[in-house]
Amino acid sequence: MKARLPFLLALALTGCGSADTTGPSSADWKGDWGYSHLVGGEGTTCSETGAIHFDSVGSHLSGTFSGRGGCESATGSLDYAKSGLASGQVEGDGVAFTLTASLESCLYQGTLEPGATDKASGPLVCTPANGGVPRQGSWSMRR
Numbered sequence: 001m002k003a004r005l006p007f008l009l010a011l012a013l014t015g016c017g018s019a020d021t022t023g024p025s026s027a028d029w030k031g032d033w034g035y036s037h038l039v040g041g042e043g044t045t046c047s048e049t050g051a052i053h054f055d056s057v058g059s060h061l062s063g064t065f066s067g068r069g070g071c072e073s074a075t076g077s078l079d080y081a082k083s084g085l086a087s088g089q090v091e092g093d094g095v096a097f098t099l100t101a102s103l104e105s106c107l108y109q110g111t112l113e114p115g116a117t118d119k120a121s122g123p124l125v126c127t128p129a130n131g132g133v134p135r136q137g138s139w140s141m142r143r
Contacts, residue, residue: 027090027092027093027095027112027117028056028117029054029056029061029090029095030054030055030056031053031054031143032051032052032053032143033051033052033053033054033120033141033142033143034049034050034051034052034141034142034143035048035049035050035051035052035065035067035139035140035141035142036048036049036050036139036140036141037106037108037124037137037138037139037140038137038138038139039106039124039126039135039136039137040135040136040137041133041134041135041136042133042135043073043074044071044072044073044135045071045072045073046069046070046071046072046126046135047069047070048067048068048069048070049067049068049069050065050066050067050068050069051065051066051067052064052065052086052099052141053065053086054086054097056090059089059090059091060087060088060089061086061087061088061089061090061095061097062085062086062087063085063086063087064083064084064085064086065083065084065085065086065099066081066082066083067081067082067083067099068080068081068082069081069082080103082101082102082103082104083101084099084100084101084102085099085100086098086099086100087100088108093111093112094109094110094111095108095109095110095111095112095120095122096108096109101129102129103128103129104126104127104128104129105126105127105129106124106125106126106127107124107125107126107127108122108124108139109122109123109124110122110123110139118142118143119140119141119142120140120141120142121138121139121140121141122138122139123136123137123138123139124136124137124138124139
């Protein structure tokens with residue numbers, strides 16, 4: 001049996017590391033996107049629009065963004081502008097990325113719309129930098 005072990009091990013490893021190209025490919029997220037989102041929580045609703053520029057290396061995204069928005073609550077309204085860094089991951093037509101600014105950090109998850117390469121959408125969660133209550137909502141973006 002000892003003499004057969006190296007042979008069996010070699011046989012088992014022959015399928016490893018093959019260059020199978022039939023698996024899912026990553027969509028091209030690189031470039032300029034316009035985005036919008038709507039979030040709410042604790043009696044406050046906020047909407048935002050802006051621009052994101054993604055660079056990509058393999059499945060990793062990095063980039064910058066700038067946006068403008070406003071929040072409404074029972075106590076009043078607030079307009080704001082923000083900019084910061086974008087980072088994330090892609091897998092096939094799916095994406096998860098974070099936009100981080102001094103006010104908050106928002107995690108966006110979603111997919112390209114079926115049959116489209118220029119429209120994506122999904123859910124998001126924004127967490128205030130001051131440790132406040134996270135707000136949930138939805139987003140969309142388009143090139």
